[in-house]
Every structure is written in C-alpha cells, then in structure tokens.
Amino acid sequence: MEKNPDMLPKGVLHAVLGGKKFSLQRYEPSKEIGYFVQHYWVVRWDLRGQAPYSQTVLAHPNVNLVFEQGASGIFGVAPSTSSHMLAGQGHVFGVKFKPGGFFPFWQKPVSELYGTSTTIEEVFQVDTAALEAEILQLPDDQAMVDRFEQFLIERLPQQDPNVEKISQLVARIQADRNVLKVEDAVRLSDMTLRTMQRLFDRYVGVSPKSVIQRYRLHEAAQLIDQGVVSDWLEMSIALGYYDHSHFIRDFRSIVGVSPQQYRQIQSL
Template sequence: MNPAVNEWPKGVLHLAGSEQKFSLMRYAPSAETEYFVQHYWIVRWDLRGREPYHQTVIAHPNVNVVFEKNCTRIYGVGKSTTVRVVQDHGWVIGIKFKPGGFYPFLGDPVSRLTDSSVPLEEVFGMESRGRERFILSAPDDQSMVSRVEAFLVERLPEKDPNVSLVHEMVLSFRDDRSVVRVEDAVRLTGMNKRAMQRLFDRYVGVSPKSVIKRYRLHEAAMRIDQGEVADWLDLSTELGYYDHSHFIRDFKSIVGMSPEEYRKKVEKVAAPGQ
C-alpha cells in the first residue's frame, strides 16, 4: 500500500479558497519507483451545477505524467504560473517525477518539454487511450496508484547517478535560505556555474536560478495563504533576500502580482460569502 503524503501543497495558490472546489491526495511511491518518482497525486472534483473554478499553480521543477480522460499527457516544467480550469466532475491522477527523474525515460534534454506538454505516445511509444481508461476506472485511490505504478514498473530505465545528484542539489536549494542566487548554489555545491546550468537544462528543464526562485516564492505564497505574514521586509529577509525590492520583483515576475496584491486577493477569496 502506498502511504498518503501529508504536507502543505506548496505552489497551489489561494488554497483556502479552493478547499471546497476539489480534493488533492498524494501518495508515496513504492521501493521500485522511488528512485525516479517524488509522489503520485490524485485530484477529484464535483462542480455539477456550479461555476467552473480556475486554479493557479506555481510549477515545481518536476515533470508530471497526467492520466486524464481524453487528455493524458506529459507536462514539462512551466516557467511561470499555470491555470487549470476545473468544471463539471471528474478525477485525474499524476506521476510527479523527482527533479531530474524523468530524464532517463526521455533520453533527451528535459528542457525540450519546458512550458509545453506532449502525448504519452511521444515518449513511451504506445497508444494511451486503453491504458488511460484502465487506470481511471479503478475503484479507489490505492487501486489507481497501483495501476499507475504497474505502468511505470514495466518501463523503468536504468538508474542514472545524475538523478540522485540533481535531486540532492535541488533539495539543498529548497532548504538552504542562504541560496538566493546561482552564485550561492555554486558556493554550496562546489560545481562550476556553466556545468551546473548544462546539468539542469538536461535533467530538470529549467535553470538553477529558476529553481531557486520558485522555491522561495512557494514559501512566500504559502505563508501568505496561511495568514502568517505581518511585514514584507521581515518575510523577504527570512527567505534569504538581502534586497526587499528583489523579492517583490521575483514574486511579481512569477505570480503576476505583488505580494500585497496577492494577500488582498487571498483575503477576498477567504472572506465569508465569497
């Protein structure tokens, strides 16, 4: 059985306002697939008789394979926010690969998938409709995850040591708030800047700078969503920004609005009657 992953889903914006629109469950991979896979996720919704809901997400530096009715695809890393329209009723299941974890399946630089998606057939060389129906017809979450895992296990590539290297680097960027610039990442890892950029282009699909920025903004958005921010200067300093205006620019470049505008929108969405 795949245990559920219980943690705040960073990157899902305006989470308080989305709680009545859909459910999100995440499940850990098995020992067979955990070298490549971060977790599996399932979203279910029932908006019959209600308005469609637009959910905004700051993409993580991960490739996702998503099984969805008539729309099963492989999604590369987005450079900014993406919007998913949830309407009527349904469910999807996704495989969220570790940063770098999809490269051994693809065999090409993951950057060719950045800001785009491709059909399952393009990478796995198979007709996807039958497999899509089989997976989505599972009677419960655990059965659906088991069917997705079986699909993946049949196609597991050889383990590539760079997958572990990239994953560890990305985790260190996420957890060490002193890493705000690529130069900080170079200092932390000891890797040449150009070599790091080539590695990330090939295995992650976006630059080290982009990875660092989005993790800082995931944290900022989560803190705002949870109502924990009292002062923008304090927040930017806690996230490792020495220049407050740098934080504001980064936030706006990814989210599309300033932190203050985002907070006002969160408060509006969460207000009774909204």
C-alpha cells in the same frame, strides 16, 4: 490522508480557497520506482450545482505525467503560473517525477519540454486513450497507483547517478532559505557553475536560478495564504532576500501580480 487547506503543498496558490473546492492526496512510489518518481498525486472535485473553479499553480521544477479525461500527457515545467478549470465532477491522476528523474525515460534535454508537453505515446509507445480509460475507471486511488506502478516497472531505464545527484541538490535548495543565488547552490554541491547549469538544462529543464526563485516564491505565497504576513520587509528578509524590491520584482514576474495584490485576491 486527505489534505486540509493548510496542508496543501507549496505551489498551490490561494490554497485556503482551493482547499474548499478539491481534495489532493499523494502516494509514495515503490522503492525501485522511487529512484525516478517523487510521488503520485490524485486530485478529486465535485462541483455539481456550483460554479466552475479555476485553480492556479506555481509549478515545481518537476515533469508531471497526467491522466485526465481527454487531456492526458507529459508536461514540462511551466514558465510561470498555470491555471486549471475544475467543473462538474472528476478526478486526475498524476505522476510527479523527481527533478532529473524523467530524463532517463526521455533521453533528450528536459529543457525541450519547458513550457510545453509531449504525448505519452511518444515516450512510452503505448495507446494513451486506452491506458487513460483503464486507469481513470479504476475504483480508487490505490488501484490507480498499483496499475501505473505495474506499467512503469516494465519500462524502467537503467539508473543514472546524475538523477540522484540533481534531485538531492534541488531538495537542499528547497530547504535552505539562504540559497538565493546560483553561487550559493554551487557551494552546496561538488560541481562547477558551468557543470551545474549544463546538468540542470539536461535533467531538470530549467536553470538553477529558476529553481531557486520558484522555491522562495512558494514560501512567500504560502505565508500570504496563511495570513501571517504583517510586515513585507520582515518576510523578505526571512526568505533570504536582502532587497525588498528584488523580492517584489521576482514575485510579480512569476506570479503575475505584486505580493500586495496577491493578498487582496486571497481576502476576497
């Protein structure tokens, strides 16, 4: 189902503006692959005769494998926001691994991918250019999903119980607005603080603190985009912040502007 602007996922900044420029659709993986992969996604745009559009994203704590003409690769979690220029007509096919789900393929600390990328060849020993051309030339989204499912199922590693443990914990952090500190996440788990930090470095690629911060800021940006924020302090409290200034510092450090400046951009 095509997403309308209000249904674009958290992390797509200025979603109301972006929803006018591109479409985003997501597809569930098969059961076996779903142990490692959260979903597939396809972005399509047609800006022929229009000015290019730069879409900014605040990344989730996930590794993404992306097929884009001339720019395919495997991308770790970005330190802050990242922007992608859309021009002409095109599409991108992506694979969003679960938090922790890429490690069994990579077999190295996922923190080594933080803020950077690696080639598909390095991980899967395949000719990226040939696979990129094959997938992107397929006639529709489902055909791309089916082709990559076939590719991946031939290369599935053994299931690692830490993947399920980590992905479930990250989902709980995302859902619970009261999780603002690492100690709050520890209370949700059966891990010690040190164990959690070690597993997040190895499997997720960023710290528990970073995961918590990102999800709270996703919610804040979504509320601003929807135009429903009338009181900054009230929103801060609703998101679990006890100190409004702490919220502003977090927002500025990751998004790059203050919440007020972000709202002004949205209204332009």
